[in-house]
Amino acid sequence: MPTMMPPTLHLPLLDATTADLFFQRLLAEGNWRQYQLNLYGRTVTEPRLIDWAGAVTYRYSGRVLEPRPLSPLLCSLREQVERTLGMRFNHVLINRYRDGNDYMGWHRDNEPELGSDPTIASLSLGQARPFQMRTLAKTDPHEWLLESGSLFVMQPGCQRYWQHQLPKRALSRIPGERINLTFRQVQT
Numbered sequence: 001m002p003t004m005m006p007p008t009l010h011l012p013l014l015d016a017t018t019a020d021l022f023f024q025r026l027l028a029e030g031n032w033r034q035y036q037l038n039l040y041g042r043t044v045t046e047p048r049l050i051d052w053a054g055a056v057t058y059r060y061s062g063r064v065l066e067p068r069p070l071s072p073l074l075c076s077l078r079e080q081v082e083r084t085l086g087m088r089f090n091h092v093l094i095n096r097y098r099d100g101n102d103y104m105g106w107h108r109d110n111e112p113e114l115g116s117d118p119t120i121a122s123l124s125l126g127q128a129r130p131f132q133m134r135t136l137a138k139t140d141p142h143e144w145l146l147e148s149g150s151l152f153v154m155q156p157g158c159q160r161y162w163q164h165q166l167p168k169r170a171l172s173r174i175p176g177e178r179i180n181l182t183f184r185q186v187q188t
Ligand SMILES: O=C(O)CCC(=O)C(=O)O
Pocket: 093, 095, 104, 109, 122, 131, 146, 164, 165, 166, 180, 182
């Protein structure tokens, strides 16, 4: 049976020193919020903190993320990502995982506002963490280690035919904090 791989790119974008500098500055400047979600009638606390910025409203996971200007720091990161990929992005969703207990379960980024088959560019800063993808048939996941400063790109096909997750891990393996920025193009 042939092994299918999702159409992704994984490349180094920032050196370790620069990545750490951006990590520290984002930690300090972020407007971090931990949300409560309503899951089948139960209220659960989301196992991570989030922040965002973008020129347009983005309806994400049952909430409305109002437009917010990108800080100079976020503009500079977006510019590096756009220059590297030759693409434009008008929104950035920022996830902060305090340690291995924080995670994001299996999902697709398939909100209608992202268009039918988007490219999503994901920049990792801080603690390296495994990231997994599996087909909709839930076949064995592929796994990558997303290191600080690396850019992981989910190209068209990924949100249509694959799910992804950032799994929970023992604190002994994942003691540190990670920030992830996902650059998206929200349709207007
Ligand atoms: O933290 C990550 O690497 C994944 C984040 C993600 O999947 C998302 O924001 O939709």
